[in-house]
Amino acid sequence: MNGANMFWSSSIVIITILSEILCSGVFELRLKSFSNDFGKDNLGQCCSGERTGPCRAPCRTSFRVCLKHYQAQIDTTSGCTFGDVVTPVLGANNVDLDDTVLKGFSNPIRFPFDFTWPGTFSLIVEAWHDTNSTSDNGASPRGKTLISRLTTQRWLDVGSSWTEDEHKSAHSSMLYEYRVTCDPHYYGNGCASLCRPRDDSFGHYTCSQSGDRKCLPGWTGDYCTKAKCLPGCDEQHGHCNKPDECLCSSGWKGKLCDQCERYPGCLHGSCHKPWECLCDEGWGGLFCNQDLNYCTNHKPCKNGGTCFNTGQGSYTCTCPPGFNGTDCENKLHRGGATSKSPCDENESGLCKPLDQCSSRPCLNGGSCTATDTGFSCSCPIGFQGSQCEENINDCPDVNSCQNGGSCVDLVNDYKCQCVPGFVGPRCDVKVAYCLAKPCANGGVCEDLVNDFICRCKPGFSGKDCSNDIDECASNPCANAGVCQDLINGFKCECSPGWHGATCQEDIANPGNMSRHVSVRVEPDSGLNPEHVIVISTLSIAIPLVVLVAVSVVFCAKLRRKQEQRRADDEARAQNEQNAVHSHVVKLGDTHMIKNTWGQQGGGGGGGGKKVETNNDLCYAKSYYI
Structure with missing residues (x-):
């Protein structure tokens, strides 16, 4: 019984504590x-x-x-x-x-x-x-x-x-x-507004005198769970997990996430959106590394010649009268005729040997040496040919660039031109878009080739899970109910005479009900802190109540068993008393004793004589129980 008392005492204490916890x-x-x-x-x-x-x-x-x-x-x-x-x-x-x-x-x-x-x-x-x-x-x-x-x-x-x-x-x-x-x-006036100050992942707020939530500095939202980013942080391309920070989405950079990332390897170009390479004026090529304005940047035409750009890194010179050559570097003889003589005319009219290197025949930085038969070019590393006009192909083999990248020959070097989604000297690095955390509202990012995908939580959609799905679009509130969109749910404000999750239940006696019935429908939604407290409390109280009930049943069965045992003992004692009383009464009856010794087969001693004895001495005496 002490165990039962302990259970009852514990139950009373728990119920008292719960009443304190749940009361308002x-x-x-x-x-x-x-x-x-x-x-x-x-x-x-x-x-x-x-x-x-x-x-x-x-x-x-x-x-x-x-x-x-x-x-x-x-x-x-x-x-x-x-x-x-x-x-x-x-x-x-x-x-x-x-x-x-x-x-x-x-x-x-x-x-x-x-x-x-x-x-x-x-x-x-x-x-x-x-x-x-x-x-x-x-x-x-x-x-x-x-x-x-x-x-x-x-x-x-x-x-x-x-x-x-x-x-x-x-x-x-x-x-x-x-x-x-x-x-x-x-x-509140009726102690009906619950507000518990907190500063954790469930909210960052204090409570006003009326029970309204007041967000701590740097936080906003109904439950103050949304951080205020650094002032000026691009709303579309930046986000934050705590106040006054600005984390850029993939493809964006800068303090305010308002600068796009150029395509890897882009030299003289810019971008309007991530991974572009828009060449600056005078430059061309995939990486904007080819000079399209050679005339302006190098001024190759001499002696007043006019330069014209003719392609990527090439040009032509239009020479003034009296000059010719690739760069208008040659002066013509008197009368405009071209001299066939190997000697050039000087101021004194004397003929001297023609310098074959004066026309700079060696290209691409090659050094010229005059010879008896003309000139000889000494080419820099990476070029070959009689005039150093041929760029040596430095691409080692077709497999030098990985993941579909193509090799671009440079001077004494080569470079891999990567397909979108890969970077690195050998195109061996996959662009990790998820590092920039592009998925909003708790979405899970998954990297793809040259792209990413966000697995959005219920209630959100879009490329980066930034779109809140409007659950009221399907008009779920019946009978003129007003729908209020929530995160992954909705709430119906019912018109008079109706209630229920979607205002489809008719109220039998509208006078006993409030004018509006609000129901929040949030499938698979996260629990707010107050729900967590109630659920935690019930998870403790319900098993305890079940244990107390089992104990009560056990005690009742034990008591019933003891009562049955007591009844059985009383019945057994009564039966023994009845047996004693019956035996004493029977002692007063006349008894006849028959001697059957002589009737036993093979018998022994007394023959077959039958003896009858009437015992008149055995009478019952008074016996009191």
Whole structure:
């Protein structure tokens, strides 16, 4: 039985704790003093039993407090809606309750509630004389006798201030005060607004006096879970996980994520969107590395010649009169004729040997050396040919560039031109778009070749999961209900006479229902913190209640088994008594004893003589059980 008592005690403690956790406010009544100078009850008789004359012994005063809903006519016989409390004996005729500290009594008396405070109440306070001890005149105990009863109904707003009142009757007076306060984290006139300050992944906010959430600096949103990014951070190409940061999506860079990334290897170009290479003026090629404005950048035409760009890195010169050559570097003879002589004419008219290197025949930076037969070119590394005109192909083989990249020959070197989605000297590095965390709202990024894909959480869509799906687009609220879109859900504000998740249920008696019924439908949505607390509490309470129920059933079966065993023992004792009584009665009967020894086959000694004996000596005597 001690185990059963322990289970019951534990259950009561758990239920008390749960009531404190789940309640939203508390009504408090403080009994300050009670005066009954003459020691009489409500009928004017002495608590000690004397009907006339002075009372020789004081009353033994206890109290009963009953809190119930507002009643215009208070019924003292019906149940207490919000609860009742019975105190032990707290004193004699005059009780000062401010300093009273007794086991089982706490002042003020608390009535927790887990609903919206209605603003009105009815209160019953009774003072009783406990007559469990014998009175002075020797009368027998009478139980309890009513000394005084207070009944009142009031309007009361939530607040920390006490309201004091006094009740007087014919023989007694009572001073008391009361108030209603909200529990921590509950706010509003009815303690119906729950707000628990927090600064974690579920929210970053404090609570106002009315219970509204006030976001901490740097946070926004209904539950203050969205960080405010660095001022100026591009809303489309940047995001943040904490205040005042700006994390760029793939393909964007800069402090504010407003600069696109050029295609890898782009030299003289820019971009308007990621991975472009738009060549600057005068440059061309896939990587904008080929000079299209050779004339402006190098000015090759001499002696006043006019230069014309003719392609990627090439040009032609139009020479003025008196000059010719690739770069207009040759002066013509008098009369405009071209000299066939190997000697060039000087100011003195004398002929000197023609310098074959003066026309710079060696290309691509080759050095020219005059010879008897003309000239010889010494080519720089990477070029070959009589005039160093041929660029040596430095691409080693077709497999030097990976993942479909093509080899581009350079001077004494080569470069891999990568297909979109790959970078690196050998096109061996896959572009990791997911490193920039492009998926918003908790989406999961998956890298593809030259692309990425976001696996969006329920309620979001789009390339980067930035689009909130409008669940109200399908018009789910029936009967003129108004739909409010939520994250991965919706809420219906129903018109009068309808309720339910989609306002499809007809209210039988609209007068007893609120004008609007709101239902939030959030399939697979995450739980808010208040739901987590309730679910955690129930996950503890329900197994405990089941354990208590099993214990009660076990104790009941054990008690039934003990009662059955006791009944069996009593029946067995009764049977033994009946057997003894029957045996004694039978001793008074006449008995005939037959000697059958002689009838046994082969017999021995006494022959076959039959002896009959009538035993008149065995009569029953009186026997009392």
